[in-house]
Amino acid sequence: MKKFIPFDQEIQTLQLPEKFNFPFYYQPSVISLLAAQKLKEYLSIQKDWKHNFGLDQDDERLAIGKMFGVLVVKNSEGVLGFIAAFSGKLADSNHHSYFVPPVFDMLASDGFFKKEEAVLNDLNSSIESLENDVDFLNKKEKLEEFQKIASQKIAAGRAKVKAAQKIRKAIRTQKVQELNDVQYEILMESQREESLKMQYFQRKLELELATEIERLKSAIYPFEQKLSSLKSERKERSQKLQDRLFDEYQFLNGKGELKSLKQIFLKELDLPIPAAAGECAAPKLLHYAYAHQLTPIAMAEFWWGRSPKSEIRKHGEFYPACRSKCEPILGHMLQGIDVDDNPMLSNPAEGKEFRVIYEDEVLILIDKPAEFLSVPGKNVVDSVQKRISDIHPDAVLVHRLDQSTSGIILVAKTKKAHRQLQAQFIKRTVVKKYIALLEGELKQDSGVINLPLRVDLDNRPRQVVCFEYGKPAETKYEVIDRKNGKTRVVFYPITGRTHQLRVHAAHDSGLGIPIVGDDLYGRKADRLCLHAAYLAFTHPNSEARMVFEVPPAF
Structure with missing residues (x-):
C-alpha cells in the first residue's frame, strides 16, 4: 500500500501501547517517536516538493511552518508501520506521495468546488468591474x-x-401699541401673505431639488440593481457551496460509521463549524486508516518550521491536537477503539496537601504544590479554594496560580480583608517574584518583556500574543545563574495575565526559551519548574508590611 510505510523488521516485535493515546494531552510513545523520526528525516532530505518552512535562507516573511502527524498502524497482515499527514495544504497542494490524502479534496480540478469557485470568481470580477465602471462612478x-x-x-x-x-x-410687537385694531389687522394680513409666499417658494424649491435628485438616482438605479442582483447571487451560491462542503467532509470512526461536519458540529453539538475543520493531520490519518483496514496503534503530531508570530510552536516539538476544530471530529472518530482516559478529568491534587505558612484572624498564606488547582475547574472540584472553604466558609483566594505552578497563594478570611488585599493587587503595590528554570541558556542578564496576550480561541486555555486584541502584559526578569545548559531566572510580573510568564519565556519575541516542564509551550517533564517564591503586601488590619518567601523545590 503506497501510503503505508512499514517499519524495519527489528521494530516489528517492539512492545506497543495498550491503548490509543488521548490526542489532546499525551506524551508520544516510543513507537510514535520512531515513526516521527522517519518523517522528520524525510522532511529534511526530500526533493519531491518545495515549501518555505523558514528553516533555510528563504524569505522569512513568507515562511509558513506546518503541523505534521504520524499514525502508527498495523495492516491486515499484521505488519507494523505508519502513515503520515500534514495539516491544511503543503506547497499549494493537497496531494503528495508520502502523505495520506485529505478527507475531501476541495482542490480537485474536476470537482464541484473548483467549478463553483470559478463561477464565484467570475461573479466577483463582474461585481468589481461594475463597481469601478466609469459611467457609474x-x-x-x-x-x-x-x-x-x-x-x-x-x-x-x-x-x-x-x-x-x-x-x-x-x-408686530412694536406696532401693537401704535396701530388701531383695523390697522393692526391689515398688518397681520400682510404678514400672513408674506409668510405663505415664502413657504410656497421654499416648498417649490425643495420639490424641484427632490425631482432632480430622483432623476439622478434613476440614472444609477440600473447599476445598483445589477450590483444587488450579482451580490445576492454570490451570497446564495457561496452558502450553497459551503453547505455542500460541510456535507462532503465525512469521517469514518472505529465502528465504520460515517458522519459529516454538519452532523458533528451543527446537528449534534449545535456549534458553528470552524474554518478549515477536517483539514488537520489527525482526522486525515484516522480516516485513511479506517478506510484502508489499518488498525490505529498510536499517534503523534509535531511542528516543522518557523514559529508563527502569535502562537508558540517550536521546530520539531510535539503538540496535542487542536480543540476547537479537532475535538468534536475526533470525539466521533475515536469511537470503536480503546483510548487512554482523558487525564484532564482526573484530580491532579489526589494525595497532595498544601502547607499553611502563615495564618491570623483575617488571612492565610499557603504554599501550593505543583499540579494542584487554585480554584475548582470545569471537571475537577478539588482545589485550594474548595479545601480552604471547607474549613473557613467565608475565605476567598485573593489571587491564583496556574495548576502547574507551585508557590505562595494569599487567602482572605473575610470579605473586608479580601477587598483591601485585592485593591493592593489592582494598584500594583503587591510585590511578587517567581523563580523559573529555563530549558536553555539565556544570553541577556535582565530585561523587560512587553507582549500583549489573549486566549487562543482554537486551543483554550493556551494564550497567544496579539497586538490587536490582546491585553497588556509586562514582565521584568533577572538571571540568577546558568548551569548545565539551563538558566535560573527570577520573574517580576507587572501584570497578571493567564500563562503570562510561560508565554513570555517561550515566545520568540520574549526570551525564546520555554520553562522546563511546560507541557503547553515547551516540553512536558516531571513538573513545571515555575514557583511563586516571594510575596510582599500590606496587612489589611495592622497596615504592617508583610513579606513571605518560600524557595522552590526544583
Whole structure:
C-alpha cells in the first residue's frame, strides 16, 4: 500500500501501547517517536516538493511552518508501520506521495468546488468591474455633489424663512401699541401673505431639488440593481457551496460509521463549524486508516518550521491536537477503539496537601504544590479554594496560580480583608517574584518583556500574543545563574495575565526559551519548574508590611 510505510523488521516485535493515546494531552510513545523520526528525516532530505518552512535562507516573511502527524498502524497482515499527514495544504497542494490524502479534496480540478469557485470568481470580477465602471462612478459623483448642494440650498431657504418670521414677530410687537385694531389687522394680513409666499417658494424649491435628485438616482438605479442582483447571487451560491462542503467532509470512526461536519458540529453539538475543520493531520490519518483496514496503534503530531508570530510552536516539538476544530471530529472518530482516559478529568491534587505558612484572624498564606488547582475547574472540584472553604466558609483566594505552578497563594478570611488585599493587587503595590528554570541558556542578564496576550480561541486555555486584541502584559526578569545548559531566572510580573510568564519565556519575541516542564509551550517533564517564591503586601488590619518567601523545590 503506497501510503503505508512499514517499519524495519527489528521494530516489528517492539512492545506497543495498550491503548490509543488521548490526542489532546499525551506524551508520544516510543513507537510514535520512531515513526516521527522517519518523517522528520524525510522532511529534511526530500526533493519531491518545495515549501518555505523558514528553516533555510528563504524569505522569512513568507515562511509558513506546518503541523505534521504520524499514525502508527498495523495492516491486515499484521505488519507494523505508519502513515503520515500534514495539516491544511503543503506547497499549494493537497496531494503528495508520502502523505495520506485529505478527507475531501476541495482542490480537485474536476470537482464541484473548483467549478463553483470559478463561477464565484467570475461573479466577483463582474461585481468589481461594475463597481469601478466609469459611467457609474460619474453618475454617483454627480448625485452626491447635487445632494450636497440641494441640502445647502434647503437649509439656507429654511433659515431665511425662519429669519423672516422673527422679523415679522418683532414688527408686530412694536406696532401693537401704535396701530388701531383695523390697522393692526391689515398688518397681520400682510404678514400672513408674506409668510405663505415664502413657504410656497421654499416648498417649490425643495420639490424641484427632490425631482432632480430622483432623476439622478434613476440614472444609477440600473447599476445598483445589477450590483444587488450579482451580490445576492454570490451570497446564495457561496452558502450553497459551503453547505455542500460541510456535507462532503465525512469521517469514518472505529465502528465504520460515517458522519459529516454538519452532523458533528451543527446537528449534534449545535456549534458553528470552524474554518478549515477536517483539514488537520489527525482526522486525515484516522480516516485513511479506517478506510484502508489499518488498525490505529498510536499517534503523534509535531511542528516543522518557523514559529508563527502569535502562537508558540517550536521546530520539531510535539503538540496535542487542536480543540476547537479537532475535538468534536475526533470525539466521533475515536469511537470503536480503546483510548487512554482523558487525564484532564482526573484530580491532579489526589494525595497532595498544601502547607499553611502563615495564618491570623483575617488571612492565610499557603504554599501550593505543583499540579494542584487554585480554584475548582470545569471537571475537577478539588482545589485550594474548595479545601480552604471547607474549613473557613467565608475565605476567598485573593489571587491564583496556574495548576502547574507551585508557590505562595494569599487567602482572605473575610470579605473586608479580601477587598483591601485585592485593591493592593489592582494598584500594583503587591510585590511578587517567581523563580523559573529555563530549558536553555539565556544570553541577556535582565530585561523587560512587553507582549500583549489573549486566549487562543482554537486551543483554550493556551494564550497567544496579539497586538490587536490582546491585553497588556509586562514582565521584568533577572538571571540568577546558568548551569548545565539551563538558566535560573527570577520573574517580576507587572501584570497578571493567564500563562503570562510561560508565554513570555517561550515566545520568540520574549526570551525564546520555554520553562522546563511546560507541557503547553515547551516540553512536558516531571513538573513545571515555575514557583511563586516571594510575596510582599500590606496587612489589611495592622497596615504592617508583610513579606513571605518560600524557595522552590526544583
